[in-house]
Amino acid sequence: MLQKLPLPFSLTPAPLSSVSPRGWFLRELIAQKNGLTGHIDAIWEDLGPTSGWLGGSGENWERGPYYLDGLVPLAYLLRDDALQQKAQPWIEWMLASQREDGFFGPADNLDWWPRMVALKVLTQYAEATDDPCVIPFLDRYFRFQLQTLPAQPLSMWAAARGQEQLLPMLWLYRRTGEPYLLDLAQIIRKQSYDWGSFFPHFPYEKTTHAYLNRPLFMAAKRMTLMQDWTAKRVKKARVKRGKPSTPPKPKTAEEIERSNASPFLRAFHQTHGVNLAMALKMPALDALFGGDADGFAAVQAGFDAIERYHGLANGLFSGDEHLNGRSPTVGAELCLAAELLFSLETLLAATGDNRYAERIEEIAYNAWPATFTPDLCAHQYVQQVNQIEVSRKKRGWYDAYEEANLFGLAPNFGCCAANMHQGWPKLAGVLAMATPDGVALPVYAPCTATLDVRGTTVRFTEETNYPFAGEIVIRIDEIENESRALDFALRLRLPSWAETYSLFYNGTQTEIEKQNGYLILRKQFSAGDQIRLSFPLKLRLVPEAAGGASVHVGALLLALPIAAQRRVVRGTPPFADYEYMPRGEWRFGIGNYSLANAVITHIEPGELPFDTDHPPLTVRLPLAPAPQWKQQQNSAGPVPEPFSAAKRAFIPQMLIPYGCTQLRIAQFPIVNNQEE
Numbered sequence: 001m002l003q004k005l006p007l008p009f010s011l012t013p014a015p016l017s018s019v020s021p022r023g024w025f026l027r028e029l030i031a032q033k034n035g036l037t038g039h040i041d042a043i044w045e046d047l048g049p050t051s052g053w054l055g056g057s058g059e060n061w062e063r064g065p066y067y068l069d070g071l072v073p074l075a076y077l078l079r080d081d082a083l084q085q086k087a088q089p090w091i092e093w094m095l096a097s098q099r100e101d102g103f104f105g106p107a108d109n110l111d112w113w114p115r116m117v118a119l120k121v122l123t124q125y126a127e128a129t130d131d132p133c134v135i136p137f138l139d140r141y142f143r144f145q146l147q148t149l150p151a152q153p154l155s156m157w158a159a160a161r162g163q164e165q166l167l168p169m170l171w172l173y174r175r176t177g178e179p180y181l182l183d184l185a186q187i188i189r190k191q192s193y194d195w196g197s198f199f200p201h202f203p204y205e206k207t208t209h210a211y212l213n214r215p216l217f218m219a220a221k222r223m224t225l226m227q228d229w230t231a232k233r234v235k236k237a238r239v240k241r242g243k244p245s246t247p248p249k250p251k252t253a254e255e256i257e258r259s260n261a262s263p264f265l266r267a268f269h270q271t272h273g274v275n276l277a278m279a280l281k282m283p284a285l286d287a288l289f290g291g292d293a294d295g296f297a298a299v300q301a302g303f304d305a306i307e308r309y310h311g312l313a314n315g316l317f318s319g320d321e322h323l324n325g326r327s328p329t330v331g332a333e334l335c336l337a338a339e340l341l342f343s344l345e346t347l348l349a350a351t352g353d354n355r356y357a358e359r360i361e362e363i364a365y366n367a368w369p370a371t372f373t374p375d376l377c378a379h380q381y382v383q384q385v386n387q388i389e390v391s392r393k394k395r396g397w398y399d400a401y402e403e404a405n406l407f408g409l410a411p412n413f414g415c416c417a418a419n420m421h422q423g424w425p426k427l428a429g430v431l432a433m434a435t436p437d438g439v440a441l442p443v444y445a446p447c448t449a450t451l452d453v454r455g456t457t458v459r460f461t462e463e464t465n466y467p468f469a470g471e472i473v474i475r476i477d478e479i480e481n482e483s484r485a486l487d488f489a490l491r492l493r494l495p496s497w498a499e500t501y502s503l504f505y506n507g508t509q510t511e512i513e514k515q516n517g518y519l520i521l522r523k524q525f526s527a528g529d530q531i532r533l534s535f536p537l538k539l540r541l542v543p544e545a546a547g548g549a550s551v552h553v554g555a556l557l558l559a560l561p562i563a564a565q566r567r568v569v570r571g572t573p574p575f576a577d578y579e580y581m582p583r584g585e586w587r588f589g590i591g592n593y594s595l596a597n598a599v600i601t602h603i604e605p606g607e608l609p610f611d612t613d614h615p616p617l618t619v620r621l622p623l624a625p626a627p628q629w630k631q632q633q634n635s636a637g638p639v640p641e642p643f644s645a646a647k648r649a650f651i652p653q654m655l656i657p658y659g660c661t662q663l664r665i666a667q668f669p670i671v672n673n674q675e676e
Contacts, residue, residue, distance in 0.1 A: 006170055006173055006289050007287075009349045010349070010350060011348060011352045011433035011442065012349065013429040014428075014449050015127050015128075018432075019077065020079075020448040020449070021077060021445075021446070021447050023605070024468070024605035024616070025427075026078075026446070027605070027607055029078055031607070031609075032074060032421070032424055033074065035376030035574075037071060037074060037376070037421045038082075038083065040067070046063045046414055047063060047064065052064065052109065053068075053093065053094065053105070057235065060105075060106035060108060062117060062415070062418065063415070064090065065114050065120075066415070066419040066421075067419075068090050068091075068121040069117055069419070069422045070419075070420070071086065071090075071421055072125050073422070074421065075087050077428055091121075091122070091125055095137055103141070104118075105118065107247055110152075110247055110248065111158060112145075113157040116161065116165045116168075120164075120167060123138075123171045139172065139176065142169065142184055146183060151253055152251075153256050153257065154188070154191040154192060154256075156265075159269075160272070161279070162191060162192030163282035166286065167285065169185060170285070182290055185289045185290060189291055195283055196287075196291070196292050196294065198302075199279075200301040202302065202309075204270065207323060208398050209398065211267050211271060212271065214398065218399075272322055273317065273319015273321055273332070274333060274335045274415075276317075276336075277339040278339045278342075280340070281299065281346045284296050284299045284346075284351065288350060299347060310323045310324070311326060312326065312330075312332060312385055313385050313542075313557065313667050314367040314385055315363040315366060316340065316363060316367050318330040319331070320399065323398075324397070326544075326545050328639065328667040329386050329396065329636055331382030331383065331397050331405065332367065332384075334379055334380060334381060334383075334416040334420055338368075338420065339419075340363060341364060341368065341423055341426070344356045345427075345429060348360065348443075349429075352442075357442035357443050360427070361495075362555065364427055366555075367383065367658070368423050369609075370658055370660075370664075371383045372407075373662070374610050375574060375608055377575055378407040378409065379416060381400060381406075381411045381412035383405065384405065384635065387635075387662070388562060388582055388636045388665070389634060389663065390578070390581075390662060391580075391581065392569065393634040394633065395633055395634055400412055406578065407580070407662065409575055409577060428447065431443055431462070434451045437454075438453055438522075439451055441490075441492050442491075444493070446464050446465075447461075448461045453488050454486075456480060458476070458480075458486065458525075460474055461475045465616065466554075467556050468602060468605060468657070469617075470536060471532065473533075474490070474492075474530070475529070476525050476526065478527050479525065485525065487522075487524045490521045490531065492531075493517060495535065497540065497552070497554065499536070499538065500536060501536075502533075504531070505521065505531055506530055535554065537553050539553050539558075539600070539619065541591075541592070541670075544667050546639065547641070547669075548589075548639035548669050549670050550668070553617070557657070557666060558656065558657065560588060560665040561654070561656055561660070562585075563584030564582055565583050566579070567579045580662045580663050588665065590624075590671060591624070591670055593647065594621045594650070595621065597621055598620065598621035601618045610659045612662065615657055616657070618656055619655040620652060620653070623650060623653045623671075624643075624650050624671040625645075642671070643670075644673070645672075645673075645674055646673075647674075
């Protein structure tokens with residue numbers, strides 16, 4: 001048995017039932033409820049009543065658990081009875097499906113991977129409801145795995161993503177202290193990809209084309225898809241004849257080990273964007289669970305390497321579906337964004353490192369909303385930093401098809417339609433976090449939270465329009481002890497982009513301690529206290545490695561919206577598939593002259609906070625035409641080299657938050673001033 005015990009998190013997220021979204025964040029979650037999340041089960045067969053995760057004969061792999069991984073936290077964050085009732089049959093079926101030996105889920109699918117997602121769902125559900133069935137359920141399943149994994153090891157997706165299961169195992173260990181979980185963690189470590197050794201020696205500096213011959217890859221993929229299609233047809237025919245589905249014959253340990261050792265599969269999984277987004281947290285989780293203590297350093301090495309060779313201006317890295325370099329016209333998959341956010345949230349809890357908090361905001365407030373229509377009734381499979389057309393045309397993706405950047409129900413592959421629901425709800429977990437000596441607010445958004453601070457319940461409210469504005473007001477609503485007062489430390493993240501700040505405590509400007517990227521206010525706080533923190537928002541021009549520069553204000557990436565005509569490709573609005581065809585000019589460059597003559601305007605975020613037509617922040621500034629910028633393969637071509645322009649050549653334009661756009665330019669050529 002392992003001697004090392006799981007380490008505690010540096011920051012403990014507020015339990016799911018202890019956070020209440022407010023302001024624009026609440027309105028965004030309501031838009032999600034009114035959009036695809038609240039309706040997809042009625043319009044998409046894979047998440048409908050025939051799902052294998054409801055006991056039906058339909059899709060029985062990852063899509064049901066993926067959907068619940070967002071539906072459950074959304075339902076309990078909003079305290080919404082209808083959403084909770086929508087989730088409950090899935091939960092009840094899952095719990096009732098457990099066999100006497102501990103296995104659970106659809107009997108005709110034996111894959112370990114979708115069950116890893118289902119386990120995360122159950123821990124969230126248990127946090128929100130205190131359902132006493134969950135802990136014994138998890139215990140039986142993990143004991144089953146302990147006995148079964150040596151003969152039926154992790155394979156394919158489960159081998160690449162195996163350490164995802166360490167999170168629900170940590171959750172259970174901290175409630176039961178069962179030592180066998182440490183032994184199970186060791187088995188999972190041995191059977192999973194060794195991401196801790198991989199990231200410090202990251203080998204994929206080029207696009208995936210250099211490592212996996214694309215024509216051969218696509219031929220192999222077509223063969224696999226045909227086999228899957230045939231298997232589904234056979235299954236449907238059996239069901240139609242009234243014959244039960246039967247589980248596939250399990251592979252032997254030797255067969256699985258040979259498959260896992262395949263150089264082709266290794267390259268496939270190690271260049272797969274969603275795998276990498278998940279894997280970036282795994283060395284740290286392994287270190288927490290008694291593995292290599294260098295796992296935390298391996299994580300940062302992975303971020304540094306992927307950013308260096310494949311990082312994008314919107315905070316993501318390329319993955320369409322595989323690594324594809326740093327061009328602003330390559331794709332970044334929605335599932336990649338969802339899983340990268342969750343990895344960052346996990347790493348923030350594990351380490352407290354403010355760099356992860358800053359990256360969370362960069363993605364959550366830019367790339368994440370950009371991959372949806374403002375009403376969240378349609379989503380893209382992949383997004384582009386420079387996206388000048390959304391249409392069914394061939395582009396330079398590695399493994400995605402012509403429809404990959406349509407906005408719709410399930411363009412390209414259906415995985416993102418199932419996995420898109422977790423992004424906004426899970427953000428609530430990192431807004432308010434407990435520390436050994438108090439409270440931390442590492443990510444800013446309007447909310448009310450209740451935390452246990454050294455045995456005393458503290459309730460507080462955060463009022464803000466951040467990231468659209470730079471002022472944050474924290475009010476201590478209640479301290480549940482006799483004196484209604486308590487000594488503790490309040491940690492407020494100081495963003496790296498903030499040149500200055502001001503902090504007022506009960507109306508008096510206060511200088512406070514700075515440590516590791518946080519402002520720390522140590523006081524005896526009382527109910528009714530108020531802290532006002534302000535960050536002046538200034539425009540920043542950030543050079544990009546693939547050419548040109550991006551424009552930022554605070555946590556927001558800005559973009560030039562391109563006027564577009566929306567066309568329905570199929571379906572009935574609002575849940576339809578759409579093209580967006582450009583009807584405006586997009587070829588412009590930006591320079592210091594642009595920023596020096598910019599005017600920023602704020603309005604209150606509306607019912608749809610990332611509304612294209614009524615963005616909560618606009619920047620009017622002059623841009624220089626760049627007629628030399630050509631279109632290439634139905635996308636904007638490479639960003640032109642820096643050029644010079646006279647002041648009289650600049651034309652007034654408007655930038656808005658990247659997350660408010662469907663068509664846009666967000667990586668511009670650099671323009672130098674030409675003397676008149």
